[in-house]
Amino acid sequence: MPWDIKRFSIFLGTIILLYGSWLAPGTREIWRALDLHVFLFLNSWISTSPFWQHFWAYANHNLNDWLFDLVMLIFFSLYVVKAPAGYRRKCTVEVIYTIVYCSLTIILINRYFFTKFLNVKRPCPTLVVEGATKLSEILTDIKIKDTSTRSFPGDHATTSLLFVLTIYLKMGARYGLYALGVTSFFILPRMIVGAHWFSDVAVGSLSIALFAVAIGHISPLKRIILRWRSHETVQRAD
Numbered sequence: 001m002p003w004d005i006k007r008f009s010i011f012l013g014t015i016i017l018l019y020g021s022w023l024a025p026g027t028r029e030i031w032r033a034l035d036l037h038v039f040l041f042l043n044s045w046i047s048t049s050p051f052w053q054h055f056w057a058y059a060n061h062n063l064n065d066w067l068f069d070l071v072m073l074i075f076f077s078l079y080v081v082k083a084p085a086g087y088r089r090k091c092t093v094e095v096i097y098t099i100v101y102c103s104l105t106i107i108l109i110n111r112y113f114f115t116k117f118l119n120v121k122r123p124c125p126t127l128v129v130e131g132a133t134k135l136s137e138i139l140t141d142i143k144i145k146d147t148s149t150r151s152f153p154g155d156h157a158t159t160s161l162l163f164v165l166t167i168y169l170k171m172g173a174r175y176g177l178y179a180l181g182v183t184s185f186f187i188l189p190r191m192i193v194g195a196h197w198f199s200d201v202a203v204g205s206l207s208i209a210l211f212a213v214a215i216g217h218i219s220p221l222k223r224i225i226l227r228w229r230s231h232e233t234v235q236r237a238d
Helices: 005-023 025-046 052-058 065-081 083-117 155-171 173-192 198-218 219-236
Strands: none
Touching: 005 052, 005 198, 025 052, 025 173, 025 198, 052 173, 065 083, 065 155, 065 173, 083 155, 155 173, 155 198, 173 198, 198 219
């Protein structure tokens, strides 16, 4: 795929707009109000209903990561199967590249750049909002992550949005919407139980996903890496 400078500019422009509005004094309060209203609405689902408390507790469990991996595998398999026979090997290599690239993004940007280098500390809603429902205190027999002193950005949301944007680029808007619909289920639990604010996802995770996809899929980087790997493979075969 040639370098799409227009789309690259749109992605980077969106990042600037998101962070600009989140950091600027005039619009910062709007984000704070939105964060609070979204949390109160979502957290109210588990304030009294035992059914929803158990449902979102299990949805928040780490075992759900395996289910998300299965969802990604299904979409990536469709991407390979739907490709013309002569391009399936190339598509398989692109899938492997995408998985490795997404993993490196989480490690280098989320867990090193923001956590270690910038040392970003932001308490989650359950540590800030008085009267917030904490599932870990209600369902003590289920492992639930509903507190964090470093809620910005969200790792799960970053992975999910990276996946959605990649599917959008590879398979088109329709499959991108399908992916967004399915992966919303993996983003919501952390927000409902109060481990993340809305802006942790809408600003932090989305910006990282946009940046990573712009560099890793829209710029020439992917072409250079895959061409280098292809050339190296040919040399070894010779």
